[in-house]
Amino acid sequence: MKKIAISMIILIAVAGMAFSQDMGRNTFLQEEYNSKMLKKLGFTDHEIKGLVRIQQEGQQVILNAKAEMDIYKAELKKLLLSPDVNMKDVEKLLRKSMEWELKIRVVQIKRQVDSRKLIGERKWVQLVKYLQRQAAYKRVSAVKNLQRRSIQKKRNNRQGKNQVREERVKRLLKELEQLLSQPQQ
DSSP: OHHHHHHHHHHHHHHHHHHHHHTTTTOGGGSOOOHHHHHHTTOOHHHHHHHHHHHHHTHHHHHHHHHHHHHHHHHHHHHHHSSSOOHHHHHHHHHHHHHHHHHHHHHHHHHHHHHHHHHOHHHHHHHHHHHHHHHHHHHHHHHHHHHHHHHHHHHHHHHHHHHHHHHHHHHHHHHHHHHHHSOOO
16 A cells, blocks of 8 residues: 555655646746737837846756756656665756746746736736637647648558558469469369
């Protein structure tokens, strides 16, 4: 019973760490602002420069945090492979990873608040809606690409099966022809 409980705790910890690393990485507000896109949306040069500056300010913190979290993830995997898993070490790694995740979140929120202050409510809403549409479009495109690849794979699979059938039919017809051409006794 004790082993089952420990196994469940480990599984929960690994899942939590995996989700915490992926959480928020691809949200629409974290994309780099595209100057051309911002121009099309009616932003001034001053606003564009400010938005780009705000994005760049926290970039190093985010890159460092992601690198550290990758290290902790690898250390956790290594730790979980050992026959005697030390739960205190697991907890320490998870706490360190969560601290870096917190730093990422703080930078992301600071970016949003500063951007909102810079451009005002109306333009902020306009920007958020545009980025949400872009994110949705990317998700739909990704799903469509997966569907296309799946369909193509099925077609290729069917074509392969058809070729095998055709070769088998040809071979059987040759055997039949040989049997019919043999003199009967």
